[in-house]
Amino acid sequence: MRVDLTGQVVFLTGAAGGIGSATARRLAACGARVVAADINLAGADQVAVGLPDAMSVALDVRSSEQARRAVDAVLERYGRIDVLINNAGVNTFKDRVDIDAFPEAEWDRVVGIDLDGLFVVSRAVVPAMVARGSGRVVNIASVVGVTAMRLQSAFVAAKAGVIHLTRSMALELGPKGILVNALAPGSVLTEGTKALFYGDDGTFRAQMAGFMEHVPLGRPGHVEEIAEAILFLCAPQNSYMSGHLMMVDGGWTAGFML
Amino acid sequence: MNIDLAGRNVLVDGSDGVLIAAIALALADNGGAVRRIAPRAQADITADDGSLLIFVSDGAAGADTGTEGRTGEADRLELLARTPGLGRVVTVFSAAGIVPIRGLARFSAEQAGLASLTRTLAMELGPHTRVNGVAVGAYEAGGAVVMSRLLSHAAVKRPAGLAEIVAAVMCLADPDNSYMTGHVLAVDGGWSAGYARNF
Numbered sequence: 001m002r003v004d005l006t007g008q009v010v011f012l013t014g015a016a017g018g019i020g021s022a023t024a025r026r027l028a029a030c031g032a033r034v035v036a037a038d039i040n041l042a043g044a045d046q047v048a049v050g051l052p053d054a055m056s057v058a059l060d061v062r063s064s065e066q067a068r069r070a071v072d073a074v075l076e077r078y079g080r081i082d083v084l085i086n087n088a089g090v091n092t093f094k095d096r097v098d099i100d101a102f103p104e105a106e107w108d109r110v111v112g113i114d115l116d117g118l119f120v121v122s123r124a125v126v127p128a129m130v131a132r133g134s135g136r137v138v139n140i141a142s143v144v145g146v147t148a149m150r151l152q153s154a155f156v157a158a159k160a161g162v163i164h165l166t167r168s169m170a171l172e173l174g175p176k177g178i179l180v181n182a183l184a185p186g187s188v189l190t191e192g193t194k195a196l197f198y199g200d201d202g203t204f205r206a207q208m209a210g211f212m213e214h215v216p217l218g219r220p221g222h223v224e225e226i227a228e229a230i231l232f233l234c235a236p237q238n239s240y241m242s243g244h245l246m247m248v249d250g251g252w253t254a255g256f257m258l
Numbered sequence: 259m260n261i262d263l264a265g266r267n268v269l270v271d272g273s274d275g276v277l278i279a280a281i282a283l284a285l286a287d288n289g290g291a292v293r294r295i296a297p298r299a300q301a302d303i304t305a306d307d308g309s310l311l312i313f314v315s316d317g318a319a320g321a322d323t324g325t326e327g328r329t330g331e332a333d334r335l336e337l338l339a340r341t342p343g344l345g346r347v348v349t350v351f352s353a354a355g356i357v358p359i360r361g362l363a364r365f366s367a368e369q370a371g372l373a374s375l376t377r378t379l380a381m382e383l384g385p386h387t388r389v390n391g392v393a394v395g396a397y398e399a400g401g402a403v404v405m406s407r408l409l410s411h412a413a414v415k416r417p418a419g420l421a422e423i424v425a426a427v428m429c430l431a432d433p434d435n436s437y438m439t440g441h442v443l444a445v446d447g448g449w450s451a452g453y454a455r456n457f
C-alpha cells in the first residue's frame with residue numbers, strides 16, 4: 001500500500017530487532033522520521049543511520065527515567081511525536097517449562113519488559129500526543145495473547161495483558177484524538193525464532209514439522225509482512241479503527257484446523 | 259492510501275447502496291477491473307489467481323429490522339468464495355457480528371455467522387485463497403448515520419466516513435498485505451473494544 005507519512009515522527013521501541021528494523025525501513029520509506037529506540041543502542045544506531053532524518057536513542061523500556069529523557073530528546077529535535085509503536089519484547093527461550101517450575105526471575109523479566117515496559121513508555125510518550133490532540137499507538141502483542149500456549153506462561157500472560165490494555169487505552173484516549181490498536185504477529189522468521197523453531201534457511205526443525213499444519217497459509221511470516229500491517233495502523237486514511245487487535249498470523253488463530 | 263490492483267479482476271457482490279458504491283469505486287480507482295454481480299443472480303463467475311471477491315452484506319448497510327434481504331447471504335458467500343482459483347475474499351458486515359446487540363437477536367446472529375464463515379473459509383481455502391472481513395460500526399452515508407446507536411459507546415465520538423471503511427477494505431485487498439487471513443478488522447471507532455463511558 002502507498003501511504004504518505006511525510007513529516008510524521010514515529011517513536012519505535014525494539015527498533016534494532018527483526019520486526020522493529022523492518023518497520024523502521026517501511027515507515028521511513030513512506031516519509032516518516034523514525035526514532036529508533038532500543039536497549040541495544042548499537043543496533044538502533046545501525047537502523048537509524050540508513051534512514052532520512054532519523055535518530056536513535058538508548059532505552060530500556062523498564063525505566064521511566066530513561067523513557068522521559070528519550071521523549072525530551074525527541075521533542076527537542078522534532079517538536080512532536082505522532083506515532084508510538086511499542087514493539088520491544090522478549091520471550092522465554094531456555095526456560096521452556098510448566099508453571100510449577102517456571103523461574104520467578106524469568107517471569108519478572110518477561111512481564112517486566114513486555115507488559116510493564118509498554119505501560120512505562122506509553123505513559124512517557126502519550127502526554128505529547130494529548131497536548132496536540134492527535135496521535136497513534138500501535139502495541140505489538142502476539143498470537144499467544146489470544147490463544148494460550150504451553151511452556152511460556154509469562155509471555156502468554158504479558159501479551160494477553162497488552163491486548164486488554166490496548167482496549168482500555170483506546171477507550172481513554174479516543175476522546176483525546178488518539179487511536180490505539182494492537183497487532184498480533186503469528187510465528188515470524190527472525191534471528192531469534194530461527195534459533196528456536198526454524199533452521200537458518202527458514203525450514204522447520206524436525207520436531208516443529210507438524211506446527212505449520214495449524215496455520216492456513218502454511219508458512220511462517222516475514223518481518224516485511226508484519227511491517228506492512230503496522231503501516232496500515234499508522235495510515236492517516238485508516239482513522240476509525242481503535243481498540244482493535246489486528247491478527248497477522250497466516251490464519252493461525254482463525255479457528256480449529258484439525 | 260493507494261494499492262496496486264492493476265490487471266486484477268474484482269467481483270463485487272451485494273445490494274446497491276452508498277457503501278458498496280464507494281468500495282467499488284475505490285477498487286476501480288486503484289486499477290481493479292471491477293464487475294458488480296447482481297444480488298442473488300446466478301453466480302456464473304470464473305476467477306484466476308489474481309482475482310478478488312468483495313462480498314458486502316446488507317447488514318453493513320444497517321438493515322437492522324426484519325430478515326428480508328439477508329436470508330441466504332451465508333449460502334451465497336460460501337458459494338461465491340469457493341469459485342476455483344480466487345485469490346482473495348473480503349467480506350463486509352456489521353460490527354453486530356462481533357458484539358451482539360440487544361433487540362437485534364436475529365440480525366446479530368446472522369452477522370456473527372458471516373464473521374465465522376469468513377474465518378472458516380480462510381482455513382478451508384488457504385494457503386491459496388486469503389479470506390478476511392471488515393466489521394463496520396456507525397458511519398455517515400448521504401446525510402444519515404447508519405447504526406447511530408453505537409455512538410454512545412464508541413471511543414471515537416463520531417461516525418465513520420465512508421472513506422474510512424473503504425481504507426480497511428483496501429488493506430485487505432492489497433496484494434502487498436500477504437500474511438493476513440481469517441481475520442475480521444473492526445472499523446467501529448472502538449465500539450467493540452469495551453465500555454466507552456464512566457460507570
Ligand SMILES: NC(=O)c1ccc[n+]([C@@H]2O[C@H](COP(=O)([O-])OP(=O)(O)OC[C@H]3O[C@@H](n4cnc5c(N)ncnc54)[C@H](O)[C@@H]3O)[C@@H](O)[C@H]2O)c1
Pocket residue numbers: 013014015016017018019020037038039040043059060061062086087088089090091113117140141142143184185186187188189190191192193
Ligand atoms: N518473531 C515472532 O515470531 C513474534 C511473534 C509474536 C510476537 N512477536 C513480538 O514482536 C515484537 C518484536 O519481536 P522480534 O521478533 O522483532 O524480536 P527481536 O528479538 O528481533 O527484537 C526485539 C528487540 O527488542 C529489544 N529489547 C529487548 N528488551 C528491551 C528493553 N528492556 N528495552 C528496550 N528494548 C528491548 C531488543 O534489543 C531487540 O532489538 C516483540 O514484542 C515480540 O514479542 C514476535
